[in-house]
Amino acid sequence: AGLTQEELAAAAGVSLRALGDMERGRTRGPQRRTVRALAAALHLADDRARALDRAAQSGRPRSVRPEPTPAEDRSPALPAPAVGVGQSSLALPRDIADFTAREDVLAELVALASEELPAHPRVVLVNGQPGLGKTAFALHAAHLLAGRFPGGQLSLNLGGMSAQPLSAHDALGQVLRALGVRDAAVPVGAEERAGLYRALVRERRLLLVLDDAADEGQVRPLLPGSGPTVTIVTSRNLLPGLESVRRLSLDVLTAAEAADLLARIAGRERIGAAPDATAELARLCGYLPLALRIAGQRLVARPQQTVAHLVRQLAAEENRLDLLQTGDLAIRPAFELSYRRLPAESRLVLRRCALTAGPDFTAAVAAAHTGLSEGRTELFLEQLADAGLVQALGADRYRLHDLIRLC
Structure with a gap:
């Protein structure tokens, strides 16, 4: 055409x-x-x-009954599921065998999901800066909890950092089909789809992972109104407007946890033979799980390379972000995705924050580098904190991760 x-x-x-x-x-x-x-x-x-x-x-599932003729094409108010959730395209991706640390937040999530008669639907928001392993944490928790949710376990990528995030309308359509609603019975409007979803899960023990949420408006229609369903949302953004949710903020790993992750990936004998080099490698990676995973995978791909050799390569700041890339894993794009979504003034403040000295700084110090007023700079710093690119420490102090400084 x-x-x-x-x-x-x-x-x-x-x-x-x-x-x-x-x-x-x-x-x-x-x-x-x-x-x-x-x-x-x-x-x-x-x-x-x-x-x-x-x-x-x-192309439609064979377990769905034949298409009705136009005269019969009338959807029931509450269609019965036609396809098992286990057969769904939204089935949980695989868990990673070397998942490390996060015991405290994982225990908190398991305790919340274990409530038999919750007063309200349980919604957990896992947030934090790029590279902290939010998706890996959510999927690991979902696999751990799968047996408690016989109504099914689903995972949907909302594409929050993509150029065109998934709309709530389309996300609801995917979830309804994954729950077995035939195509002809999926309502046209977003509100009708949300209503049907809430009705379907009212008595259902479902576990839903909504990965990489862009904003509150994308998530709200996918939250149940009542019932035993647990929803795990991951986002780089704090989503401060999202009501009645349990917030779990991830942080970088400790030095011991970082060494343990490297050992699980590259081999305990290899990592254990070089404790000092391993400690320095973890520090150069900023104890960030994504950076540590990339470093570990580089060692796996180069079995003859010593840990000390990789440390020497990463010690040059001008090359560090380029070296923290292997296969389709890379640090720089993970940060750039968030950076590109910022308003121009927030980008300026973030760049100027990289010029500050010391491990943390105040809004007044940042303002001296931006040329903006202290109050205006503080406003943008709070926006950057909500976006997961700056960490607010309290007492008017902020911190920028070492790898973000290098961007």
């Missing part, structure tokens, strides 16, 4: 993300109403429109 994706999405009234998912094969059986809208936008002849509809129908 000579249309771009954007033009086709606009003509059919289908989201650009949904259209992209169909084109890449992530969505193999779109809803009948979606297929009809696409056929109309492409001006397909009747025979080609029917062929498109048959192709879409063939």
Whole structure:
């Protein structure tokens, strides 16, 4: 038809993300109403429109009953699940075998999830700066708790740091289908989808992981109104407007925990043979789990390289961020994703914070570097703290992670 994706999405009234998912094969059986809208936008002849509809129908789960005819196409108020949650595309990703530390926050989350008759739906927000392992923590906890939630365990990436985060409307659609709601029964509107979701999980012991949330508006429609469901949300942002949630803030590892993680990844004999070099390697990684994992994986990929050799490489600050990259793991992009989402003045303040001396600083010190007033600088520092790029220490003091300084 000579249309771009954007033009086709606009003509059919289908989201650009949904259209992209169909084109890449992530969505193999779109809803009948979606297929009809696409056929109309492409001006397909009747025979080609029917062929498109048959192709879409063939991609839907076989356990779903046959498509109703137009006269029968009426959704029940509360459709019965047709597909097991275990078969869902939102099944939990694998747990990592070398997960290390976080015992205190993990115990807090397990205790919260263990309540048999909670007064309110339990929502846990796991937040912190880039590279702290929030996703790994949430998935490790979900696997640990899976047996307590016979209603299913689901994980959905909300794409909060992507150029186009998943909308609440599309996220609800994915969750409803994962819970077994057939395509034709998924409501069109976001509010109707949220209402159906709340009804489905009212009595269901479901564990839902919502990874990489962008903001409060993306998360709220996915929270149950009542019942035993536990929702674990991860976000780089503090999401201060999200009400009635248990907040678990992750921090960097201790020196001992960092050494333990390196040992689990690269081998205890290798790491144990070089305790001083290992301690220095952990320090150069800022005790940040992502940086430590990259360093450990570099050692795994280079079995003849000593820990001391990697330490010598990382000691040069101008090369450190480039060396903290292996395969598809990298430190620099993790920070840049958050940086690009900042307003211009917040970016300026963050860059100027890197010029401050010492382990922490006040708003007045930062203001001297920014050229802004102290009050204005403090406002931007608080925004940076909410975004997980600066840590607020209290008593008007702030801290910038060593690796963020190098960016």
